[in-house]
Amino acid sequence: MRRPASGRKSAAMQTVALIDYDSGNVHSAQRALVEAARLADKRVNVQLTADPGIISRADRIVLPGVGHFAQCKGELAARTGVIEAMDEAVHRKGRPFLGICVGMQLLADFSLEDGETSGLGWIHGMVQPIEPGAGLRIPHMGWNGLEICQRHPVLDDLGEDPHAYFVHSYALSPEDEGQIAALADYGRPIVAAVARENIFGTQFHPEKSQAVGLKLLSNFLSWRP
Numbered sequence: 653m654r655r656p657a658s659g660r661k662s663a664a665m666q667t668v669a670l671i672d673y674d675s676g677n678v679h680s681a682q683r684a685l686v687e688a689a690r691l692a693d694k695r696v697n698v699q700l701t702a703d704p705g706i707i708s709r710a711d712r713i714v715l716p717g718v719g720h721f722a723q724c725k726g727e728l729a730a731r732t733g734v735i736e737a738m739d740e741a742v743h744r745k746g747r748p749f750l751g752i753c754v755g756m757q758l759l760a761d762f763s764l765e766d767g768e769t770s771g772l773g774w775i776h777g778m779v780q781p782i783e784p785g786a787g788l789r790i791p792h793m794g795w796n797g798l799e800i801c802q803r804h805p806v807l808d809d810l811g812e813d814p815h816a817y818f819v820h821s822y823a824l825s826p827e828d829e830g831q832i833a834a835l836a837d838y839g840r841p842i843v844a845a846v847a848r849e850n851i852f853g854t855q856f857h858p859e860k861s862q863a864v865g866l867k868l869l870s871n872f873l874s875w876r877p
Contacts, residue, residue, distance in 0.1 A: 665695045666697065667712075668696055668711065668712045668713075668714060668873070669707045669712070669714070670698055670699065670700050671701070671702065671707070671716070671728070673728045673731055673734070675716050675719065675727070676716075676717075677718045677857070677859065678700055681859045684865065684866065685698045685714065688869035689873055691870050704734055704737035705737070708737040711747060712748045712750070713742060713748070714750045715728075715738070715750070715751045715752065715755035715758065716752045716755050717753050717754025717758060718753060719754060720754075721766070721779060722766045722767070724755075724758060725758060725763075725770070728758070735772070738772075742774075746877070748876075750806075751852070751853035752859070753857055754820075756854055757855075759772055759773075759775040759846065760778055760826075761777060762778055762779070763822065764780050764781065764822070765822050774848070774851055775851065777824055777828075778825055779823065780823065782842060785840055787839075788839045790821050791821040792819075792836075794817065794818065795817055795818075796816065796838065796856075797813060797814070798810070798816055798835070798836060799844075800834050801832050801833055801834055802833055804833050804847050804852070805876075806845075806871045807845070810868065814864045816856035816858070817861045818844075823842050823843055823855060824855065828848075831847060833845040833852070854868070
């Protein structure tokens, strides 16, 4: 017997392509995205992948990253077709993109870490060494407050005085300061998040930032740029 229609349609399943290129934190990022989807009541399939076909068809793209810029860029470029598939999904199809830590730094034109290495050029600017305030150590490691610089759906409802977890020695400096979404204070301002159209990046690790990080990831999964 056919059941009567309830009048409600179940939400379509989203596919999130989490780029797998030996970046070091993919499994923790995957677990955090799954938990963020549960908290946001979203039906999400998080696929850890380096398959260009899956990436180009995905509803959302997440590029994590841990380690040195040049190594991460080399590993990413070594995955045949991955950068091209990301470019198709993000720029031609307008899919929401999230870069995390070195995944955010890779958006720049180039980095000065280990010499000069070209990036993706999606956020014009450069990655350069942090110059901390007096008495502060490098790397910048641990919890730091976020100064929200612009209203953005991915940064909604993070609570009063949100803090996030950082581990880095280099930071992205965008040419267009209007693309800075959040700052952190480490004796002087450090870019903590960037935003441009359907592209968002965090220097901090949402997957290690507890409630604030999970809320940010939930926001990303709901974001419709």
